[in-house]
Structures are given as C-alpha cells and as structure tokens.
Amino acid sequence: MDTESLLERRYRVLGRNSPLFYDKPLHLVRGEGVWLYDADGRRYLDAYNNVPHVGHCHPRVVAALSGQAATLNIHTRYLDEHVVAYAERLTGLFDAQLSMAMFVCSGSEANELALRIARDCSGGEGIISTAWAYHGNTAAVMQISSLFTPASKRGPHVRSVPVMDPYRDRAGRSDEELALVYADDVKRAIDSFAASGVRFAGLLFCTAFSSEGLPTLPAGFMGKTLDHVHAAGGYFIADEVQAGFGRLGSHMWGHQKLGVVPDIVTMGKPMGNGHPLAGLVARRELVNAFTSRNMYFNTFGGNPVSAAVGMAVLDVIEDEQLLQNAVTVGEYTLARLEELANRHTLIGDVRGAGLFFAVELVLDRHAKTPATAQTKRLVNLMRDRGVLISRIGMHDNILKIRPPMPFSKQNADLLVDTLNQALAAL
Amino acid sequence: MDTESLLERRYRVLGRNSPLFYDKPLHLVRGEGVWLYDADGRRYLDAYNNVPHVGHCHPRVVAALSGQAATLNIHTRYLDEHVVAYAERLTGLFDAQLSMAMFVCSGSEANELALRIARDCSGGEGIISTAWAYHGNTAAVMQISSLFTPASKRGPHVRSVPVMDPYRDRAGRSDEELALVYADDVKRAIDSFAASGVRFAGLLFCTAFSSEGLPTLPAGFMGKTLDHVHAAGGYFIADEVQAGFGRLGSHMWGHQKLGVVPDIVTMGKPMGNGHPLAGLVARRELVNAFTSRNMYFNTFGGNPVSAAVGMAVLDVIEDEQLLQNAVTVGEYTLARLEELANRHTLIGDVRGAGLFFAVELVLDRHAKTPATAQTKRLVNLMRDRGVLISRIGMHDNILKIRPPMPFSKQNADLLVDTLNQALAAL
Numbered sequence: 001m002d003t004e005s006l007l008e009r010r011y012r013v014l015g016r017n018s019p020l021f022y023d024k025p026l027h028l029v030r031g032e033g034v035w036l037y038d039a040d041g042r043r044y045l046d047a048y049n050n051v052p053h054v055g056h057c058h059p060r061v062v063a064a065l066s067g068q069a070a071t072l073n074i075h076t077r078y079l080d081e082h083v084v085a086y087a088e089r090l091t092g093l094f095d096a097q098l099s100m101a102m103f104v105c106s107g108s109e110a111n112e113l114a115l116r117i118a119r120d121c122s123g124g125e126g127i128i129s130t131a132w133a134y135h136g137n138t139a140a141v142m143q144i145s146s147l148f149t150p151a152s153k154r155g156p157h158v159r160s161v162p163v164m165d166p167y168r169d170r171a172g173r174s175d176e177e178l179a180l181v182y183a184d185d186v187k188r189a190i191d192s193f194a195a196s197g198v199r200f201a202g203l204l205f206c207t208a209f210s211s212e213g214l215p216t217l218p219a220g221f222m223g224k225t226l227d228h229v230h231a232a233g234g235y236f237i238a239d240e241v242q243a244g245f246g247r248l249g250s251h252m253w254g255h256q257k258l259g260v261v262p263d264i265v266t267m268g269k270p271m272g273n274g275h276p277l278a279g280l281v282a283r284r285e286l287v288n289a290f291t292s293r294n295m296y297f298n299t300f301g302g303n304p305v306s307a308a309v310g311m312a313v314l315d316v317i318e319d320e321q322l323l324q325n326a327v328t329v330g331e332y333t334l335a336r337l338e339e340l341a342n343r344h345t346l347i348g349d350v351r352g353a354g355l356f357f358a359v360e361l362v363l364d365r366h367a368k369t370p371a372t373a374q375t376k377r378l379v380n381l382m383r384d385r386g387v388l389i390s391r392i393g394m395h396d397n398i399l400k401i402r403p404p405m406p407f408s409k410q411n412a413d414l415l416v417d418t419l420n421q422a423l424a425a426l
Numbered sequence: 427m428d429t430e431s432l433l434e435r436r437y438r439v440l441g442r443n444s445p446l447f448y449d450k451p452l453h454l455v456r457g458e459g460v461w462l463y464d465a466d467g468r469r470y471l472d473a474y475n476n477v478p479h480v481g482h483c484h485p486r487v488v489a490a491l492s493g494q495a496a497t498l499n500i501h502t503r504y505l506d507e508h509v510v511a512y513a514e515r516l517t518g519l520f521d522a523q524l525s526m527a528m529f530v531c532s533g534s535e536a537n538e539l540a541l542r543i544a545r546d547c548s549g550g551e552g553i554i555s556t557a558w559a560y561h562g563n564t565a566a567v568m569q570i571s572s573l574f575t576p577a578s579k580r581g582p583h584v585r586s587v588p589v590m591d592p593y594r595d596r597a598g599r600s601d602e603e604l605a606l607v608y609a610d611d612v613k614r615a616i617d618s619f620a621a622s623g624v625r626f627a628g629l630l631f632c633t634a635f636s637s638e639g640l641p642t643l644p645a646g647f648m649g650k651t652l653d654h655v656h657a658a659g660g661y662f663i664a665d666e667v668q669a670g671f672g673r674l675g676s677h678m679w680g681h682q683k684l685g686v687v688p689d690i691v692t693m694g695k696p697m698g699n700g701h702p703l704a705g706l707v708a709r710r711e712l713v714n715a716f717t718s719r720n721m722y723f724n725t726f727g728g729n730p731v732s733a734a735v736g737m738a739v740l741d742v743i744e745d746e747q748l749l750q751n752a753v754t755v756g757e758y759t760l761a762r763l764e765e766l767a768n769r770h771t772l773i774g775d776v777r778g779a780g781l782f783f784a785v786e787l788v789l790d791r792h793a794k795t796p797a798t799a800q801t802k803r804l805v806n807l808m809r810d811r812g813v814l815i816s817r818i819g820m821h822d823n824i825l826k827i828r829p830p831m832p833f834s835k836q837n838a839d840l841l842v843d844t845l846n847q848a849l850a851a852l
Contacts, residue, residue, distance in 0.1 A: 017717030291443035
C-alpha cells in the first residue's frame with residue numbers, strides 16, 4: 001500500500017480534519033524502543049512521543065498484555081486481584097493522603113471524573129485553568145481547555161489565569177516576586193468567581209505546563225496558590241498526563257517537584273505505554289464522598305488486562321532505572337542544546353527537566369519576537385532528516401522534545417546534531 | 427489470596443462504593459468462551475456479559491492484539507493502514523450514508539462525541555433521551571442518563587420521554603396506535619424545548635432500550651419519530667453499545683431492525699471484545715462540519731492495536747456465523763424460557779431478540795406487580811448455582827440475560843434448567 005493511496009483512503013473514511021503530523025505525513029509500520037520505521041523501511045528517532053513511555057512495543061509490557069488477555073479480561077464488578085494489586089502499587093507512589101484510585105480509559109475521562117468529583121464535593125462549579133491549556137476532548141474538559149476553546153465558549157464556570165512565562169515576563173523580578181504574581185493571578189480568578197456568584201470548585205493544571213510551553217517555574221509559587229485554593233473551599237487537581245511517571249526525572253510526579261500534595265491527581269498517556277489506561281488517585285474522603293452520592297462505573301477502566309499492563313510499566317520504570325536515566329541523559333541533552341544556542345541565534349531559550357525539553361525560537365534575542373514560521377519549518381526539516389519532534393506554546397515557536405524514557409546519550413547526540421544541521425539548512 | 431482478604435484490600439484502595447455484582451462477590455481468575463472460573467476453580471456459565479462478545483479470551487482476538495502490540499502502537503497523527511482498513515470495513519456494515527468513522531476508547535466517549543457533533547451541527551443544545559436510560563459516565567452524558575440522574579439535575583437542555591412498556595401499557599391498543607403514542611411523546615418533548623426557548627439538537631437512545639427493560643417495540647414507531655426529529659432540525663443518535671454487532675441476531679445493528687437510518691451511530695463494549703475500543707459512524711457532512719470547526723483528537727482512539735483487535739472481532743463474527751447462531755440459539759432459548767413461564771407464575775413476560783432476553787417477574791400476572799425482591803434473590807441464587815445473569819428495568823424486576831455470542835443450545839439448556847431450579851428454590 002503506497003502512502004499516497006493510503007492518505008486518500010484515510011481522507012475518505014476519517015476525513016481531512018483528523019489531525020496528522022508534518023507537511024508530509026509519516027506512514028509508520030513498526031516501532032521498537034526509541035525507534036519508529038516507515039513503510040519504506042526508513043528509521044526515525046522518536047524524540048516526541050510520551051505514550052510509548054518505556055519504549056515502543058516494550059517486550060515486558062507486550063508479554064503482560066498478551067498473557068493477561070489470554071487468561072481473563074473482565075470488568076471491576078467482579079473481584080480480581082490485578083486491579084487491587086495495581087491500585088495498591090500506584091497509590092504507594094504518592095503521598096499517603098492520596099490513598100485511593102479510580103481507573104478509566106483516557107486522560108480525558110480522568111479529567112472528566114476529577115472535575116465531577118471536585119464539583120460534587122465542593123458544591124461549586126467554578127474551575128480555573130491556564131490560558132493555553134489542553135486537558136482532553138469531552139465537553140466539560142474542552143470548556144477548560146483554553147488552547148482550543150475561545151473565552152466566549154468556555155461558559156460562566158471557567159476562568160483562565162495567564163500562562164507563566166518567566167523567559168519573557170521576568171522583568172528583573174526575583175523568583176519570589178514571580179511566585180507571588182502567579183499566586184495572585186489565581187487569587188484574582190477565585191475572587192472573580194465570588195464576584196459573579198459562582199461557587200469555586202477547583203484549580204486544574206498540568207504540573208509541567210506542557211502545552212503552555214514548559215516554563216521554568218519560580219520556586220514556591222504553588223504553595224501560596226494552594227493556600228488560596230483551599231481557603232476558598234476548592235480543590236487542586238494536578239494533571240500528570242504529561243509530567244507524570246518520572247518524565248521530569250527528579251521526581252515520579254510533577255507536583256512532587258512543585259513541593260505540594262494535590263487533592264486529586266489525574267494520569268493518562270504513559271500509564272499503559274499505549275494501552276488505553278488512565279486514572280486518578282485522590283484523597284480518601286473525596287472518593288468516598290463522591291461515590292456515595294454518584295454511581296460511577298467504567299466498563300473498561302481497571303480491567304485485569306489494563307491493570308497487568310500498568311503494573312508492567314511500573315516494573316520497567318523501576319528495573320530499568322528510567323528516572324535515573326532521565327536525570328543523566330536529560331542533563332546531558334540540556335547541556336548539548338545549550339551549546340547549540342551558542343551557535344544559532346534563532347534559539348532564544350533552552351529549558352526543561354528530565355526528558356522533557358523546550359527550545360524556544362525567536363527572530364531577535366532582545367525583542368524575543370517568536371520565530372513561528374521557522375519553528376514549523378524546522379519540525380518538518382527534522383522529520384525529513386529522521387528525527388521526530390513537535391512544537392508548542394502560545395506563539396507556536398517552541399520545539400517540544402519529549403522522547404520515550406529509554407532515550408540514551410547517543411540518541412541525544414543524534415537529536416542535537418540533526419537539529420544543528422536543520423537549523424543551518426533553514 | 428483468599429476472597430475475603432482480597433475484598434478488604436479492594437475496599438481500601440477502590441472504596442466500598444465501587445460496584446460489585448452479587449451479595450457474595452465473585453472472585454474470577456480465568457475466562458474462556460462462555461465460561462468464567464473463580465479462584466476455587468469453579469466454573470460459571472456467563473449468561474450476562476456482552477463485552478466478551480465473541481467469547482472470553484477468544485484466541486483470534488488475543489493473537490491480533492498480541493501481534494500488533496509487538497509491532498506498532500501509535501496514535502492517528504501518523505498514517506497507519508490498520509485504522510483505515512478497519513474504518514472501511516466498519517462503515518461498510520452500515521447504510522451508505524453513514525460513511526465516516528471516528529474512534530475513541532469507551533462508549534461514554536462515543537456518546538460524548540456524538541452529543542458534541544449533534545449540538546455543534548444543529549446549533550442547538552436540547553437532547554431527548556428516555557426516562558430510564560444509561561449512556562455513560564461523563565458529565566454531559568450523565569445529564570441524559572436518567573437512570574442515575576434525577577430530573578432536577580439534568581438541566582434545562584435535557585428532556586426525557588417515558589419508557590416504552592407494551593407489556594404494561596398496551597391497554598388493548600394495536601401496534602400502530604402504540605407507535606403513534608411513542609412518536610407523540612418525542613414530539614411533545616421537542617415542543618417543550620421550543621416553548622422554553624431551547625434549540626433542539628437531537629434524540630439519543632439505545633436501539634434495544636436495554637436499561638429500560640428490553641421492550642417488544644411496536645413496528646414503525648421509529649419512522650414517525652425520525653420525521654419529528656428531522657423536521658425540528660435535530661439529529662437521531664443511535665446508541666448501539668448494547669444492541670450492536672449482531673446481538674439481536676436478525677441484523678448487525680438495532681437501528682436496522684427498527685428500519686431507520688440514524689444520523690450518528692455510537693458503539694462500545696463488544697467492539698473490541700474487552701479491549702477499550704469504541705467509536706461512531708456518522709453522515710459525512712456531520713463529521714466534516716464538526717471537525718472543520720473543532721479540533722478533535724483522541725490519543726488512544728483508533729491506534730493500530732485497537733484497529734487490529736476490532737478487525738479480528740469482525741472476522742470472528744463473520745467466520746463463526748455468530749448472527750446466525752444468535753437467531754437459532756436465540757429462538758431456542760426464548761421457546762424454552764416461555765415453557766418455563768408455564769410452570770412458574772412468577773414469570774409475567776418473556777421477551778427478547780437474538781441473544782438478548784428479558785424475563786419480567788411479577789407477583790400477580792393480572793396486576794403485574796413487580797417482584798423486585800424476588801428478582802434480586804433469583805439473580806443471587808443463579809450465581810450460587812453457577813449461572814451469571816443480572817437485572818434491569820424501572821422496577822428492577824426484569825432478569826437481564828445477554829450471553830457472549832457463541833452461546834449454544836446446550837448452554838441455553840443449562841441456563842433454563844438452572845433458572846427452573848432457582849425459581850423452585852425461591
């Protein structure tokens with residue numbers, strides 16, 4: 001099947017608006033570790049996908065999936081050891097207060113459920129998210145996903161706080177001063193709910209602010225923010241779909257890096273290494289209160305196959321020391337990207353943590369004018385040269401680099417060397 | 427792990443409100459075909475679960491899952507043959523007008539998306555469902571799921587039409603007269619939206635009215651209903667999560683049995699035989715219009731593994747002639763259940779189609795007083811005797827019997843003979 005005919009066939013049944021990466025879509029047939037192979041047998045370094053968290057088609061995950069699928073796959077209305085053991089293992093990775101788990105199939109469903117719990121338990125409706133966020137595709141979650149939903153369509157129960165952007169907005173201020181600015185933004189949104197008679201339910205954000213551009217966060221901003229949220233009777237929902245499972249290297253969860261304990265934590269993409277597994281952990285009293293008032297059942301959520309897959313992912317993270325790898329290779333990659341910034345003035349800023357990097361491109365380092373067109377072109381040039389990355393941010397001028405976790409220093413060299421060539425070829 | 431300790435461990439991490447079947451929860455360890463095995467090695471005939479549609483752990487489905495998971499599992503932002511081939515095969519099973527597909531992970535996500543499309547394309551918000559329906563667990567879908575959401579919490583954009591119940595409400599009327607009553611109910615709900623200034627978006631129901639009690643539908647009711655829906659500028663969303671994939675035997679889809687072509691059809695549970703695969707097919711113009719105005723992407727939806735699994739399920743349905751089996755064994759089972767009704771006055775009505783049966787229990791055949799307590803007890807007695815069924819309906823007095831599709835006449839005999847004994851032991 002040649003790629004052009006496949007594209008035409010796809011347009012017919014899925015439509016032309018079903019999103020595809022790159023000017024020349026990539027026709028993939030195989031994946032292994034950090035590598036993807038196209039229909040012509042060409043190999044691509046995957047420096048973008050976080051769904052295959054422990055590596056494409058990891059044999060231990062595939063074995064867990066296949067073995068359990070051949071043995072028993074049933075829902076949680078029957079007793080099954082796998083989901084219980086997985087819930088114990090998972091909650092064991094969080095602060096003791098986050099002691100209960102609920103399982104669903106996607107990050108969207110996890111955030112849906114978190115919103116339902118926060119609204120039910122607070123008795124309020126008002127949710128705060130950031131001004132360039134994406135948290136999923138259901139109606140309620142789209143309302144708080146400001147990236148794709150204009151303010152006019154978010155409804156009266158949603159407020160947005162400005163995107164944190166210390167690279168542009170520092171203006172000589174200290175971390176402490178910046179932290180106060182961000183906490184004040186949240187306080188202002190809470191006050192605005194009160195002023196319009198909307199009861200506050202909670203604050204939801206991605207703990208790495210991934211879609212927002214992966215800003216380097218000022219220490220301590222979250223402590224003050226959390227005080228405001230709790231004082232107003234709301235809950236803090238930490239979206240760990242992107243930052244979680246050790247992506248940031250130093251900690252298993254983004255909120256741990258921020259030094260706070262959320263009320264609810266949602267998880268998705270990397271959780272099942274591609275298998276549709278997602279979920280949340282939350283304070284015991286929230287889960288019990290919500291489920292005592294609302295029948296919640298998710299047919300596929302927490303089935304034995306998903307639980308076995310989730311457990312295998314945790315085994316691999318631990319046995320292959322992937323957090324340690326993220327720290328070591330992450331620091332190495334960051335240093336090499338910073339070297340590159342010395343050679344290419346287009347690079348305005350390099351930042352990141354663990355195996356999650358943002359390279360912000362600007363036309364002018366002083367004015368910081370976003371190099372939007374160049375960023376798009378660069379992503380395509382990288383694809384043509386066999387390295388897969390993408391872009392993010394309010395100005396679409398930030399390279400998003402977020403490889404599978406078994407990324408090595410050699411992989412980092414290939415990434416940075418190819419980026420060097422692509423920048424030269426721009 | 428003994429069952430009691432497992433239950434205690436489950437309560438700690440999942441809570442006491444996470445629903446479990448039966449007074450004595452069943453601790454399962456293995457499934458095969460129509461059989462489930464508990465931790466003590468005891469075998470149960472599964473006459474309830476429709477998720478393992480082609481049989482528990484069907485080897486062809488497991489092989490497709492394992493093979494593809496070991497080869498490539500990626501999202502639809504890259505080109506991949508599996509999702510395209512599956513979308514072509516799936517849409518080929520519908521009327522030519524339903525020519526496009528969108529894939530998600532659960533029936534909830536499918537109904538969420540269908541509501542978003544109907545609301546976006548109609549420009550309205552008003553949705554009609556039936557008064558005892560369940561369509562999923564997200565906020566928007568819960569609003570129309572009257573089974574768990576009281577009228578006071580459904581909001582101004584939802585109307586319910588009464589449950590069809592010809593067993594109780596026929597009152598000497600002909601099918602034609604009844605059909606008119608139901609179509610008029612929908613018309614009245616549409617008018618009520620108009621009267622309160624809510625623009626109508628659509629009608630959504632399960633094409634077998636499963637949660638409502640699997641009523642024997644009067645011929646032709648849907649034609650008139652559809653005229654009302656379209657005349658008011660709304661869309662008909664057929665929820666095929668329970669009735670679809672040949673469950674009713676005579677047709678692949680419940681709406682085909684009703685003799686109409688919906689605007690959107692949602693699918694879930696049986697689609698991936700337990701793998702979290704769901705989706706919708708819809709009229710081309712609806713999908714194109716919606717996606718031109720709304721970025722829709724579902725990370726796990728339509729991944730190569732899900733597509734390969736979905737394809738294997740369709741292969742098995744076809745190769746093992748499961749629709750024909752549903753017709754043959756279904757008729758046999760229905761006849762045997764009717765015989766049972768001659769022996770037990772508790773059975774007020776026996777109805778169904780294909781491999782989906784409702785046995786309605788009443789204290790008095792004339793007054794039709796629901797035998798609610800007896801129904802609950804009977805379901806537990808059946809479990810103790812090794813046959814798994816459940817119950818449905820507004821009065822919780824209807825046995826719900828809906829086995830995996832490879833159900834045989836011998837399985838039907840065991841089901842009916844056990845039911846006979848359990849009724850005698852009540």
